[in-house]
Amino acid sequence: MTTTQWLLNAGLLIFILATNLGTRPVTRRRLILPIILAAVAGILLLSNIPTGGNDLALDYIGAGAGIALGILAALLMRVERNPAGQATSTAGAPYALLWLLVIGGRVTFAESANGWAAAGIRDFSISNAITGADAWTAAFIIMALTMVAARVITTYIRYRALPARVDAGTPQPVRGH
Template sequence: MTTAQWLLNIGLLIFILATNLGTRPVTRRRLAMPLLLAAVAGVLLLANVPTRGNDVALDFIGGGAGVALGILAGVLMPVRRRADGAVTSTAGLPYALLWLLVIGGRIAFAESANGWAAAGIRDFSISNAITGADAWTAAFVIMALSMVAARAVTTVIRCRVLPLSADSGAPVPVPAPTHGY
C-alpha cells in the first residue's frame, strides 16, 4: 500500500469513529453526509472497474459483504427518541471494533498481497479468473462504500420505526428538523 492509501484508510477510520462514537443527534445532514461521500468516492475510485473473468462476481461479493457489515454496524448503533422528541444514536466499543476489524482487514489484505501472501493470492486469482490487483481493489472499494451506505440506510429505517414520542408505542416517520444545520 502507498502512503496515500494508508492515510486514506486511517483517515476514514478516524472520521467514522469521531463522527459516530458516543450519543449523537440523528439529523438529515448526518445521515446524508456518508451517502454523499460514498457517491463521490465511488465516482472517483471506480471509474475503471475491471470486468473480465470473474471480476464482476468479486465485486458483487464485496458489495454483499459490505451490505451485511453495514447492517451489522447499524444494529450496533442503536437509535432512540428522547422525551423532547429528538432522535439520538449511540455507538460504543462494539461499533468501533467492527470498523477497526473491517478497515484493518482491508489493510492487512493489501499488505499481505504485496508480501507473504502474494503467491497464494495470485494462485487464487488465476484459478478463479480474477484479473489482478485492480479487481481486488475495486471489490474492496465497493465493499467499503456499500458498508457506509447500508449503515446509513439501516439507521434511517430504525429511526422511521421509532414511536412518535418516548412514551408512545406507535411507529411513525421521523419528523423534519425545525432548526437549521
C-alpha cells in the same frame, strides 16, 4: 499499499469513529453526508472497474459483504428518542471494533498481497479468473462504499420506526387485545 492508501484508510476510520461514537442526534445531515461522500468516492475511485474473468463476481461479493457489514454496524448502534423527544444514535466499543476489524482487514489484505501472501493470492486469483490487483481493489472499494450506505439506510429505517414523541401528560388510548 501506498502512503496515500494508508492515509485514506486511516482517515476513513477516524472520520467514522469521530462522527458516530457516543450519543449523537439523528439529523438529516448525519444521514445524507455519508451517502454523498460515498457517491463522490465511488465516482472518483471506480471510474475503471475491471470486468474480465470473474472480476464482476468479486465485486458482487464485495457489495454483499459491505451490505451485511453495514447492517451489522447499524445494529451495533442504539437508535432511540431521548427524554426531549429527539432521535439519537449511540455507538460504543463494539461498533468501533467492527470498523477497526473491517478497515484493518482491508489494510492487512493489501499489505499481505505484496508480501507473505502474494503467492497464495496470485494462485487464488488465477484459479478463480480474477484478473489482478485492480479487481481486488475495486471489490474492496465497493465493499467499503456499500457498508457505509447500508449502515446509513439501516439507521434511517430504524429512526423512521421509532414511535412519535409522546407527551407524558396526555392520556394515551390503550390498545386492547
